[in-house]
Amino acid sequence: MKSFFYKKFNFNRFKYKNNLSQLITLFSFLLFMAIIFFIFSYFTPVLTDTNLSLFEKGVSIILLLSFIYSGLHCVGYMDHLIKSLTIYDDDLIKKNKVNGDNRAAYVAIIIPTLNEDPDMVKKTILMAKNVDYKNFQIILIDSSTDNDIKHETEFMSQELDIKYIYRDNLRGYKAGSINDAIKFLDEKFEYMLILDSDHRLEPTVLYDLIPLLENDPELTFIQTPQYFRMPKNDRLGLAYSFQQHIFYKHICRGLCVNNSTYICGTNVIIRLDHLNEIGGMDETCITEDISTSFTLHCNGCKSIYIDQVYAEGLAPPSLSSYYGQQLRWSYGTFQNNKKVLKKFIKEPKILRSLQWWEYIVLNGTWYFIGVAIFIWLLYPVLVLLFNFQPLVLGPLNIPFYIFLAMITSQTLASHWERGYPIKELILSQALFFSLFPVYTKALIYGLFNKELKFRVTAKEGVNKGGNKTDFKEILPQIVVMILLSISIVIGLLKLINGENITTYPSIIFWAGYSLIMLCIFMFYFYREDTNKYKVLAGK
DSSP states (O other): OOOHHHHHHOGGGOTTHHHHHHHHHHHHHHHHHHHHHHHHTTHHHHHHOTTSOHHHHHHHHHHHHHHHHHHHHHHHHHHHHHHHHHTOOTTHHHHTOOSSOOOOSEEEEEEEESSOOHHHHHHHHHHHHTOSOSSEEEEEEEOOOOHHHHHHHHHHHHHTTOEEEEOSOOTTHHHHHHHHHHHTSOTTEEEEEEOOTTOEEOTTHHHHHHHHHHHOTTEEEEEOOOBOOOOTTOHHHHHHHHHHHIIIIIIHHHHHHTTOOOOOSSSEEEEHHHHHHTTSSOSSSSSHHHHHHHHHHHTTOEEEEOOOOOEEOOOOSSHHHHHHHHHHHHHHHHHHHHHHHHHHHHOTTSSOHHHHIIIIIIHHHGGGHHHHHHHHHHHHHHHHHHOOOOOOOOSOOHHHHHHHHHHHHHHHHHHHHHOOOHHHHHHHHHHHHTTHHHHHHHHHHHHTTOOOOOOOOOOSSOSTTTTOOOGGGSHHHHHHHHHHHHHHHHHHHHHHTTSSTTTHHHHHHHHHHHHHHHHHIIIIIIHHHHHHHHHHTTO
16 A cells, blocks of 8 residues: 555655655664764763662663663664655556566465464465466475374375475475475476465466566565454454554565565565575574575675565464564574674675665664563662662653654554554554563573574464463563562652652653553453463363
């Protein structure tokens, strides 16, 4: 869907479109510098305050750094959003419409599976078989370790008359599956479309997109959105749909303007000879998509994002599945960071400045948000329970105002674009709050090179109890809720006794807001999750 700004002003006809992009980047840079200047103005008073212990000074500095981090990503989001609304070209397909037929190129639709529900996979294959394109082949490459699922999937593939490949190892997991599938392709195949087993294709996907690749030999891959419906009576599904909408509708369009479109796992068409030049999909990183994207960009490859829904997927059915997916994504990003930083040190000119900015700063540090949230949750506890001297930024709190602007723009834009209910969008923030132990665990694993086992995100139904959310998965949230509750009570008692009446109210408010978010998570999301599991499991 075209943005209001695009339709009203059509900035792509603007003579100085590239200049506009540079102006937006400059504005974002200046805004971030204003945040840094504001926060650093508090460093000296904190460090020179003789009333603060060394530990209190350290905690205050960490808090200030977390505000800089938050400001960085708020500005990064706003930069992507503004470019998405004003510069991103919604007419890429229309502009590449050609006379005659340049849709004769052979395309392999590769569907990797690992212990997936055969009935779900069958629905995906049936939709893929309806693709309106002459020269394509569907290849299902199966790594299932469950023999019953393997046999049923193989039989189903024969029944549907598609190519079935079984591999008896898990080398490289999804990346390894794709690379092994490519080895079975005839030389006539020029492109492949990677499709997750739960994504149902629209018939026009190849008819619309192959001409873009055919018209531009330097174009390596085209990424399209992952789209998830707003399921009724499924709070987790709606919140997940909202989160993915923000990424694919706001972030990815901005990435495209910055020449930094990533492969996002599925719904992507890749030119095979370019992929073969770098040795195939990266099997060393658990998030093979972002890692392979980086290698391709370093190899001078070009990528674009087409904001047109060509496939609809299924949201994780449980908190456990959702947490597992987020753990894998965050851990893989930390893995890839090491590769990116090494490349930057050795060959800093191999990418453009904005591409390094995306890979190192915005994508590379995003999952540190778990640590930042953990700091924000614990800080009021330290102040109210352990009598830490509170750090007050005053009314000119630039990072806080930018954070509010980001949340407001996300909520209103998503409501406007897809009709998400405002109430549910606000409640969805609580789900994000609950992720702090997941992202923190991924960071610890990444720092100590601890191996994280690959786990496929469950899509439908109960898979041998695998969807049930264990109590230990939400134990950190419960512990923090208890600490915040005690802190608020102690803080109110201190306030009644006349202690620190100028700063305690804001700290108590901070603790109260955090507690409300975690309570919403427990009673709105976790409670639904446990009830959902009981129904699905027939208990």
